[in-house]
Amino acid sequence: MGMGRATAVLVIAAALAVMMGGADLVRAWEDAKVIHVGGRVLCQDCTKGYDEWVKGGSPIKGARVSLTCMDQRHRVIFYGSDDTDGTGQFNMIVDKYINGKQLNEKLCSVRLVSSPDPTCNVATDFAGGCRGVKLSRPRSVYREVIKYAVGPLYYTSPMCEEPETE
Template structure:
């Protein structure tokens, strides 16, 4: 190595020392960089030792790089607690439910046919114990009609005739049987049939008008069969002189007056 090369090397060495000393002075005078306010980023510390230099490689030292400055992160919005919709208010009215289904209806079983009660037999007239045979007695009344109702079958205004004669005729035997009777002051008559006539043959007997004692009222009328003969209507049994009888009724009969 020659002198020139040694001189260059010495010059470079002095220059490097000068730069290094000046860098150290400037580093003391500069204010220290404040560390960042947030822990997320670590500051870049300057190298504590200058980079080593090799004698064989001639590199110029670089000035120290200031640490990068980052803007502070945007403030985070405060996290709000989650909001929930208020529960629905209970209705004032109680909830309505559909009516329960009605139970199935079944048709009632068919009723047994009802039948009307059997009709009661008609009430029979009282029956009386009849002997084997009873004798016959007949009663009735005879009147004189009023001139006001002459020719009419009515007894309005009529008056009873005293001593008028009536006749009983029976045709239940081979020979005709007859009996007569007269009225009292009330126009009433009562007669007994011959003992040959009994209740068994009374349906063949009739009673009719025979005569009137009044000349002004002597024309017989056929009211209730006064002319052609009235059939006997049984009334009741009775006993006379210890003999059984059945009382029959006819009429009433009437004569018609002569009106001037």
């Protein structure tokens, strides 16, 4: 009997810890004034095997990525872009409130815009870079900082581009 009671106490203590952590999570979410959206842009070589193609890839410096957010009526309420650094990373900071209304992150998507590398400037949809990657759930919410991560997104060389057929 004593073992059952100890187990019940542990279960209740664990539930309280989760609830308290959940409350901190909700508070951090509500107190946040901005959201961060980041990721990487890489160049892939189509001449390599699938494993090398997926796991390989070199960062593209200066690749442009856009973030577009819509409202409930499918109107654009935010558009922004960022260029990648030397490691292929981008990071955009967006106000959580636009014109007095709270941004719905699930109506935002990240897309590839351009690559400065003439040997690797064909956008691929391998990870959704052409059609857009929707923000689904934040990677982290901590002390009023909400971070979403997408990608990596990929460009490839012009020789890898598939011809358009109708």
